[in-house]
Amino acid sequence: MPQSIGLIGKVMVLSLLISLAIKYLVPFLAIPATDTVALIIVLLPCIIMMGLLGWRTVQANGHNPDH
Structure with a gap:
């Protein structure tokens, strides 16, 4: 519990x-x-999260091409 706090x-x-x-x-x-600036500001967080989650998925699968 203290860790979550x-x-x-x-x-x-x-x-x-x-x-x-x-x-x-x-x-x-x-x-x-x-x-253009407005579009970048709106889409950049989604693109960053997509990249981070994709990278995390690759790391979790251990670069296994079967997954």
Whole structure:
């Protein structure tokens, strides 16, 4: 149980840091308001997760071509 509480605490702190970075640091970036940038921002998290989960699946199968 203490491990799960620690994990929840770490996730909450990381979430807080990310939200503060978005609120205070991102406005200083010169990101143009174009359709391409919006599409990249929307699709990038899905593409990153797809890559990470695919990599994890390959690692779990031990590079076995039968799976």
